[in-house]
Amino acid sequence: MNVRERFAEVFGRPPEGVWRAPGRINLIGEHTDYNDGLVLPFALPMGVSVAAARRDDGVLEVRSLQAGGETVRVPVAGGSVSGWATYPVGMAWVLHEYGIGGASLLVDSDLPQGAGLSSSAALLCATGLALCDLYGVEVERPELARLAQRAEWDFAGVPSGLMDPSASLLATAGHALMLDCRSGLSSRVPFAPEEAGLTLLAIDTRAGHTLADGGYARRRAECERAAGLLGVAALRDVKDLAGALGSLRDPVLRRRVQHVVTENHRVEAAVGLLRAGAAAELGALLTASHLSLRDQFEVSWPQADAVVDAATRAGARGGRMVGGGFGGSVIVLTAADRAERTRAAVEEAFAARGWAAPAFLAATPSQGARRLA
Template identity: 60%
Template sequence: MQVADVFQEAHGRAPEGVWRAPGRVNLIGEHTDYNDGFVLPFALPWGVSVAASRRADRTVTVRSLQAPGEAHTLDDLDRAEGWVRYAAGAVWALRDAGYEVGGADLVLDGDVPPGAGLSSSAALEVAVAVALDDLYGLGLDRMELARLARRAENEFVGMPCGIMDQAASALCTEGHALFLDCRSLAYRNVPLDVAKAGMRFLIIDTGVHHELADGRYAQRRRECENAAKRLGVAALRDVTDLNDALARLDGAERRRTQHVVTENHRVEALVGLLRAGAVTEIGALLNASHLSLRDQFEVSCPELDVAVEAAVRGGARGARMTGGGFGGSAIALVPADRVASVQESVNRAYRERGFAAPRFLEAVPSPGARRLA
């Protein structure tokens, strides 16, 4: 295992263990998580592995096979920079919550495509949290680890995300999607056997790298919070009469509300189809979700719109942008015998518009965080 070998070379001893947490793709339920709504992600084959051992002192060393690392003490974790902040944030969140976590050596290896909206940051946070939980015998359940990983991203990194990404990384199971109520944190894994239905999930990485911390994501969140205040509800999830709510709002707040409320309905409808074994019938919901994200939530971009439209033209049953938006990836539900034609359709559309060629990845519902060695 390469990450363990690199740990051995760096520290002169074998790691105490190797842990892995996956990235995720969200099948449906976008920008609903921080509105106390419903989401339906599944874990991906790609993720972050961490070889780790405890230290007797208060030092935390973090390095990666992909980038240089840093060393900090438990008292100056806030000085961490760049990608190291996600790992340092996981250590900080555990300690700040009162858990006895000491020094550690961490060597990471990630293969989540960066910037593609597949949640490499959550995979990193959860991998470190799971490793430290095991190393220090904390005995935390996976939802608590997801909550702490989210806190690391919210309060330490400064990205106001909801809990979906960390929960998917920590809780997903192979061959299933995670139906999560982001208010109560109740969840269940819903069977998602696309191969049995003769289908494939194709991720179309537009190559447009996004940085959600640039302010646009936070702006959408503020607009949702302001709309909820004007409507007198705790969160947009609580809107029960959409027509009345829309009549009381205007501008961006009206559009954001329309998306969140209808997206929650789409999540529940899609779960119903999956439970009925109707995988091939979910495409219309994916299409509707994309249109809502494009027109009501305004987080798409030309490359995503072209990818979705061309995928459907090429034979996909449905497609939508996935992730926070402003770039990243789309996901398409494609009959197994139409994968090549969908790829060609998207490639042709990109060439015609002068876009850089996209990357295609098959998304297989995979296991969540676990110990490898």
């Protein structure tokens, strides 16, 4: 039974439409978005679907096929909720200023939660598209991404960056999205690994994470503190890395600055390689990014390190952790004819350590958020 049929079963009437927003993989550019930097994500085939219909009583009612339990009902203007429901309720709260009214929403997802693939942003974006379409509210997609970011900040309490909702809303099939998180300007960068004889594996390490546990917020605060000490608006503005590192006494802040500045350079280099048709050369940049995230930003975790080590030993071109860190997923770039060998090496590494087997996901650059029906 699909989400449209389940909606009629749950709410006793057919939905007015179904909207879907994908999760994302960030090819490179991690923890640069909230530093006004550069990122290069793409949309995944997996995502979140929302079937929806209007209500005339100013109430938002939401239910998830994955979460189970009772239907959550709150005023569109805002109400006290917790857990997964904070995201659709927060999005409705933000859009209430634009004139949206009550609605019934049924959420369905094939995107793993806690895998670092931005299930929360996909839920925000699918909800936002549904509510805007239901009430004829016209919001340009870059602005809708900022509204989704605001909902996550102000309602869910997560100080997220602009990358995740932008990737979900703006990405296109066969491309990565080069996004300048200061200006909000973006451009499409061709990225079709299979055409270059490559496979990009997305590997869920099964080490779940949550951005609300404080580690993400601490890294963000450290970056803001470093920018303040350096006298710049954001770490994106650091031009003289050696001088900046020499002026900071705190070794933790020096490490954070080094990662952000060099990661922005890696994004620019990756875009240059892709535009030149040299996707096979991305591997070294991915591994350099991972080592920086592990040693300078200190957000990696044992399973991620094991994936990158095992994959590169098996002949993969490179790999890195993705997402906020402390758990989640890893991407590995390998020649297509080495993909199975790489996968086996990763599985063997996990088994040798007694860890739960990792999950391998499709990482094909796919279409962004859209109305399905």
